[in-house]
Amino acid sequence: xxxLEQSPQFLSIQEGENLTVYCNSSSVFSSLQWYRQEPGEGxxxxxxxxxxxxxxxxKRLTFQFGDARKxxxxxxxxxxxxxxxxxxxxxxxxxxKLIWGLGTSLAVNP
Amino acid sequence: DAGVIQSPRHEVTEMGQEVTLRCKPIxxxxxxxxxxxxxxRGLELLIYFNNNVPIDDSGMPEDRFxxxxxxxxxxxxxxxxxEPRDSAVxxxxxxxWNEQFFGPGTRLTVx
Numbered sequence: 001x002x003x004l005e006q007s008p009q010f011l012s013i014q015e016g017e018n019l020t021v022y023c024n025s026s027s028v029f030s031s032l033q034w035y036r037q038e039p040g041e042g043x044x045x046x047x048x049x050x051x052x053x054x055x056x057x058x059k060r061l062t063f064q065f066g067d068a069r070k071x072x073x074x075x076x077x078x079x080x081x082x083x084x085x086x087x088x089x090x091x092x093x094x095x096x097k098l099i100w101g102l103g104t105s106l107a108v109n110p
Numbered sequence: 111d112a113g114v115i116q117s118p119r120h121e122v123t124e125m126g127q128e129v130t131l132r133c134k135p136i137x138x139x140x141x142x143x144x145x146x147x148x149x150x151r152g153l154e155l156l157i158y159f160n161n162n163v164p165i166d167d168s169g170m171p172e173d174r175f176x177x178x179x180x181x182x183x184x185x186x187x188x189x190x191x192x193e194p195r196d197s198a199v200x201x202x203x204x205x206x207w208n209e210q211f212f213g214p215g216t217r218l219t220v221x
Binding site for chain 1: 114141143151152153154155158160165166201203205208209210212213214215
């Protein structure tokens with residue numbers, strides 16, 4: 001059974017700061033997705049990464065997939081209050097049975 | 111499209127009562143999922159349907175939980191009888207092209 005660990009579990013920062021959150025797996029990801037869940041809402045897909053070493057950018061968010069496809073990171077530059085939420089990185093190898101971790105809960109304070 | 115619609119958004123009930131959660135999926139999405147989310151366990155897949163047929167219900171915690179999808183535009187998750195440990199946020203989601211679309215969830219509190 002694949003185990004997903006996300007760190008840190010909680011992060012509280014001031015607006016304008018940079019941050020990185022991490023996603024690690026006990027086994028290789030077939031592909032990996034990052035979702036953001038805003039308070040009171042369901043998760044929303046941000047990006048899918050498939051190839052080891054892949055880097056994708058979404059405005060101020062940079063997603064990196066490890067070369068060995070067992071880890072991933074999300075870097076946010078100049079965080080905004082709108083970035084507040086729970087960040088989740090499920091293994092998306094089987095898109096009908098995603099394997100979810102507990103996520104990183106991010107609070108960006110104005 | 112209005113996205114995945116869930117009702118009610120909040121439900122407070124007493125232990126032993128029956129609870130029914132409802133979901134209207136996005137039109138044209140053939141796979142539907144029911145999840146439960148808690149702080150301790152995160153998002154857990156309870157059951158998923160493909161073309162209205164239950165495919166995998168291995169995540170359903172026990173016989174008190176049941177789910178149905180009588181047609182392509184409606185699904186229910188029922189808990190009978192409910193217990194305090196069932197308190198959680200329940201999400202319905204549907205599958206687009208390699209992306210799951212979630213509803214806003216139902217926050218269930220069982221007293």
